[in-house]
Amino acid sequence: MSLVLYKVDRSPPVRAVLMTIEILELKYKSIEVNTLAGEHLKPEYLEKNPMHTVPLLEDGKFSLADSHAIITYLVSKYGADKREDLYPNDLGIRATINQRLYFDAGVLFPKLMAISRPMFRKETTGPSPQQVEEIEETYGILESYLRQSKFLAGKHLSLADISIVATISTYEILIPITNKYPRLLEWLNILKNCDFYKKANVPGLLQIKEILEQLSQGI
Numbered sequence: 001m002s003l004v005l006y007k008v009d010r011s012p013p014v015r016a017v018l019m020t021i022e023i024l025e026l027k028y029k030s031i032e033v034n035t036l037a038g039e040h041l042k043p044e045y046l047e048k049n050p051m052h053t054v055p056l057l058e059d060g061k062f063s064l065a066d067s068h069a070i071i072t073y074l075v076s077k078y079g080a081d082k083r084e085d086l087y088p089n090d091l092g093i094r095a096t097i098n099q100r101l102y103f104d105a106g107v108l109f110p111k112l113m114a115i116s117r118p119m120f121r122k123e124t125t126g127p128s129p130q131q132v133e134e135i136e137e138t139y140g141i142l143e144s145y146l147r148q149s150k151f152l153a154g155k156h157l158s159l160a161d162i163s164i165v166a167t168i169s170t171y172e173i174l175i176p177i178t179n180k181y182p183r184l185l186e187w188l189n190i191l192k193n194c195d196f197y198k199k200a201n202v203p204g205l206l207q208i209k210e211i212l213e214q215l216s217q218g219i
Ligand SMILES: N[C@@H](CCC(=O)N[C@@H](CS)C(=O)NCC(=O)O)C(=O)O
Pocket: 010, 011, 012, 013, 014, 035, 040, 051, 052, 053, 054, 055, 065, 066, 067, 068, 105, 109
């Protein structure tokens, strides 16, 4: 195995991959991509990843973009002893996990980008009232899932939780999760107390928190 991860720690999708790597106890080499300096748009990087995003994983000659694809690949290939919970073979549970991952990829993360991109460009200092409403709607959706089960795709922690907590912990910087969403708060607290969250999500989360807080004050 020779894993290389192209990353920026403040990125939620990168943090989802870092948490997965931490749980699986995988050895890897990391390469920082300075996206603020446009390194991800250079021909060398575009050749590796035409989507010009981080994370990007290389496993020998095989290369894969998109955190959701990466974490399912890592668990499927290297998670033999942990696969049964994180990404089980049971078709129903696996399909539910996939649905949550697509929800993150197709709804949650794009909504975060729609808020943070204009903030980074200094066009706005935070979400609009409509964006707050949209994010709160997603909190409500997650609350409903968590009323059905302890974790987002059943009774065990799975890749659904890992992927979505990376996004939601970033949302929370901008739009607090109120006690209107008790199950979501409870779930987040469980995750916040996990070692993999502390080691692999918190450092990058603190970086983006500092940046977003400065941007929200117009600094
Ligand atoms: N769906 C992708 C999204 C990745 C993504 O958009 N990453 C951002 C950083 S948070 C990025 O690389 N943006 C640079 C760009 O889009 O040019 C994933 O889950 O990996």
